[in-house]
Amino acid sequence: MRACKLGAVAVLAGLAACGGGHDKEALRTVKGYEVGSCDSAETTDATELEAIARFNSEVRDSYFVRDHGLLTVANHERDAGGSGLRQYRGPFYTYVHLQRVSEAERALGVDWNGMVFLHAESVRQRRNGEDWSDWQRVRTRNFADQTRSTGGLTRWQCLMYAEIAWADVQHGHDGWHVTTDAASVYDQTELERLLPLPTAGQLAGNPVEAGKP
């Protein structure tokens, strides 16, 4: 690792350089995602930033462990042989997709609606008793009809990499609500397989216990 020179301004730049870009994170709001009009911009709106913060608290920090700039999850599968760890490598991008508040939702006190997606560049896994696999590009699980036939290419042409977790985020008179749709390989019905989070021992190589059958 290159030596990091200290200095008020140099610290920030140096940290970025020393980090190698793996833990770089970007927060962006999607302005349009059709093939011809795909666009996103750095998130600056206070409500959108709060939505991201809520997503991070309820989803990212609840299911992923940050370790050396990587995000790691436990996979508690039906048996010990299939269980293990999965790691994601950045740069990481968090995208806010704004959604219209319907009249019915407004009547219930909802004043902000959106979906938040966490994207990563690549993934690898280590089943119990095995070595880490090679890094592979994360593939998308979200499609519009017109991109189905293109071999699974990301439907969001201007968005970086592919999603590793996403959730519905809503704000209303009773506060924020986050509903996780998917994290790592699991959809809503199997999120419990991500818990408990990986321990330091498991990150170092100890086996991950199996989950429910």
Added chain:
Amino acid sequence: MSPNFFRAAALCLCLPLAACGEKLLTEERVTKLIDAADMAYVKGDATKICNLRARGFTLQSSYTDLTADRIVDSLADAEELAAKREADGEKLDTRNETQDLKEFCFNALTSARQYAHANMQRSRLEIHVAADGHEAQVLAHYSIREPLLAEGDNGLGRNDHDERQLATRQIEADDETRVTLNEDGEALIASTTSKARGFLVPSDRDARL
């Protein structure tokens, strides 16, 4: 006769024989062809899948669903469940199909993405080359695991879906394939008869998620 005559005569004999050798099937040539066809399948290369078949290619396939929508742990469990279902008077769903080259190639094109998600292992390969070297019979057994996927509304837009895996479908197939040579001496797959049984097992997790 001079030695040069015999040398020339030998050369004249060897050249056509060498050419004949390249036009005949051997176990090695057939193995290469089957390997190439299998690799094309796992890569989802529809063009290659199609090009390795002869002009008059036919596929006769039968597929029996052993477990319907029930998830089991192994082939043995699937066979046990199928036997129980039949003993209870339930009819196992078996689909028989015959495809010509055009239908086969169209199917390969529309299913290429699915093939690329599949994991295929070949556990048996027997090759019997006919004495004249113009035809070969290949017997092979394949174990294929492919994700059973469902689409859900991801909430982003009218035509937007997300993909969820429900289970993994495991298929055990016994294939009998006939390999022939075309007019250019190219080895191609002339026909395949496939008998397959399928069942659902817990999801194999996609390594790219």
